Amino acid sequence: MSFHEALALARQRAPALLDAAGRVAEAEGAVAGAAPPLRENPTLSAEVGPRSVENGARRGVQYAVGLVQPFELGGRQGARREAARAGLARQTADQRDTERQVLGEVGEAFLRALYAQELTRLMSRTEEAARDLTHATQRRFDAGDVPVVDVNVARVALARAQATVAAARGEEAALLDELRARLGVPTGEPLAVRGELKALAALPVSATTEPRADIVALEAELAQAEAELRLGRSERLPDLSVGIRLEQEVDESALVGTLSLPLPLFSRGQEARVTGAARVNRLRTALEAARRTRDLQVQAATTRDRQRHEALEVLERDALPLLDENESLARKSYEAGEMDLAGLLLVRRETLETRVALLDSHLEAALARVRLAVELGVLP
Template sequence: MSRFIAALLAVASCASIAHAQSSEPASPSPPLTLERALALAGATAPSLEAATAGVRAAEAGRTVAGYRPNPSIVAETENIAGSGQYRGLRSAETTAGLALPIELGGKRSARIAVAEAIGNRARIGTALAEADLRLAVTQLYIQAAAAERRLVTAREQAGIAREALRAAGVRVQAGRASPLEQQRADVLRINAETAVERAQRLAEVARDNLARRIGQPVTGPLDLAWYDRVEGFGPARPIEPGGTLALAAARADATTAEAQVRLARSQRIPDVTLSASARRLEATNDVAAVFGVSIPFPVFNNGKAAIAQARAQSDQAQALRRAAELDAAQDIANAQAEVANAATSARNASGPVLASAAEAARIARIGYREGKFGQLDLLDAERTLSETRTAAIDALATYHDAKARLERLVAAAPSPEENNQ
C-alpha cells in the first residue's frame, strides 16, 4: 500500500513539474523587442546628440570658410599737437577710407575644401555613433535576455529540487531509503533556491542596465523567442571591407589631411590689401585722394614648416587608412568564423544535447521513484541537465554577441548623397 501511495505521489509531482515547465504565465504587455529597444535608445542617446551637434558645427564651419575677409575702416589724423605751425589743429591732415584685403593663392577654395572634408567626416561620425549605439544596446539586450533565461532555468531547477525532496521524503517514510537521502535532497533544494535568488538579482541588474540605455524602465517581458532562435549560417562569403564605416572614416581622415596640405600651400602666398581714402587738409580746407597697397613680407615665417607639418599629417592619415583596410578585412574574417562556430555550438547545445540531457534526467527521476536507480544516479543526471541548460544559454548569448559584432564591422557607410544632405 505504501508503495502504491509513493508511486501516486511521484506521478502527481512529475505532472506538476511538466506543467510548470511547459506553461508560462501570460503577460498582459507585449514583449520588449530588440528593435523597439534600439528605437528607444536612439531617441535619448547622448552619443547621437553629440554626433549631430558635430555635424551642425561642421556645416557652420563650411559657411564660415566661404566668407571673404572683411574690409577695414581706416581713419587717421596727422600733423597735430606739435610745435610752431603744427600747434593745435591748424595744419592737421585727416585721412578716412577703406582697406580691402584681397586673398591670393586660392585660400578661400582651400578653406572650403577643408570644411567640406570635415563635414563629411562628421556625418560619417554620426553613422559610427549609430552603429556603436546599436551594438551596445544589442549586447545589453542579450545580457538581459540571457539573465532572464538563467532565472527561468534556476526556478525550474528549484522546482525539481523541491519535488526531489518530496520524493525522497516519501521513500524514507516508506522505508525504501535512508534519511540521508532526504537530508541530501534538502541541501540540494536550499542550493537551488539560493541560485534563484542570485539569478533574480543578476536579472534585475541586467534589466536596469538596459533601462538606463533606452531611457525607460523595462517592466514587461523580453523577446525570449528571438533569443532562442539561431539563424542558419552557411559557408562564410568573403566580405569586402571597402564600403564599411571603419574604412569610410579612415578615408575621410585622409581626405581632410590632404585638404589641409592644400590650405597650407595657399597660405604661403601673401595677400594684398588695397586701400582708398580721402584726405582733408585743415590749413587749406582741400581734399585729396589717397590710394595704398600693402603686401606682407614673409621674412620669419614663409609657410614651409606649416606645409611640412600638413604633409606629415597627410602621410600619417594615409598610412592609417591602409592599416584600417588590413585590420577590417582580418576582423571581418575572424568575426564570420566566430558567428559560424557560435551558431553550431548554440544549435547543438540548445537542440540534441539539451534534449538528451532532459530525457536522461526524466528517466532518472522515474527510475529513482520506482527504486530502480539510486539517488546518486538521479543527482548526476540533474547536474548534467543543469549544466547543459546553462551551456545552452551561454552558447546562445555568445552567438548573438558574435552576430552583433559582425554586423557592426560590416555596417555600410553612408552614400555620398546622404553625406551631402
C-alpha cells in the first residue's frame, strides 16, 4: 500500500479510532436524555378503600386519584442540555484529535518501514558488489597478482555484507508488524509498503485557519464544565411539584390542586458548586497552556522541517553526484592494479556510509514533514 492508502486504512480500522467513535456514540445518549422538556415524568397515584362509621357499618367506598408533575427551577434543564451538547462536542473533537495523532503514528511507522525496505535494497546491492569483488580478487590471486590475504579480506567483507542484509530484512519485517498493529491488520493478511522517501519528504503541507482538534476539545470541555457549574448553582432552588387530586367520599367529591416545595435547608448543591468552580478554573488554565503549547509545537516542527530539508539538500547537491563515479573509478583502478584492496574497500565503505546517511536524511526529512502536518492538524 502507498502512504495515503495506509492513512485511509487507518481511518477505517485503527483500534484507537474505533474506540473514539464508540465514545461519540455514547455521548449522543446524554444529548438524547436531556432533550425532553421536563426531566421527571408525571406521577399518577390512586387510593381506594371502604368507608365505615363508628359502629363499624360500611357507608360505601372512598377513593382518591392524583396527578403530580415536578418542575425544575433555575434553568436546570437548559443547563443540562448545554452540558450534554458540550459533552458531545468534546467527544467529537477528541475523536478528531485521536485521528490526528493516530494518523501521525501510522505515517511515521509507514515511513520507517519504507526506510527499512530501501535500506534492505541498498544492503543487497552492497552484498552483490562484495560478491563481485570477491570473485575479482580470487581471479587476481589465481593470476598471481595479489596475496592470499586480499582474498581473505574480500571474503570477510562479503560475510559482513551478508550479515547486514540479514539484519536489515529482520528489521523490515519487525517494522511491518508494528505498522500492521497500528492499522489493525490481522497477522494472516499480507501487508507491504510502496513509495519513495524522497517523494514523501516533499509532501505538501498547507496552513489552516481552523483550530486544532485538541484545542477544540478543551474548549468544549470548558463549556461543559461551565454548564454543569450553572446546574450546580441552580440546586439552591428546590424542585416545584404541581398536581391535581380528585377525592370521592361516598356521595361527596372534591377536586383540589396540590403544590409541594422542599425546603433547601441542608442540601443546597454545595459540592457541585465548589467542584464545578474548581474544574472551570482548572480548564481555563489548561486551555491557555494548551494554546501556548500548540504554538510552540508548530514552531518547533517548522524549524525541524526546514533544517532537515536543508541537510538533505546539501547531501543531494554535494555528495550524491560523486558516489557512483568514485566507486566506479576505484574499482577500475583496483582491477588495473593501480589501487590496492584496502584503498578500494575504504572508498566503498565511505560510499556506503554516505548512501546510508543520505537515506537517513530522506527519512528524517519525511518524518519532519509528517510531524509538521500533525502539529498543524492537516495530515491528509
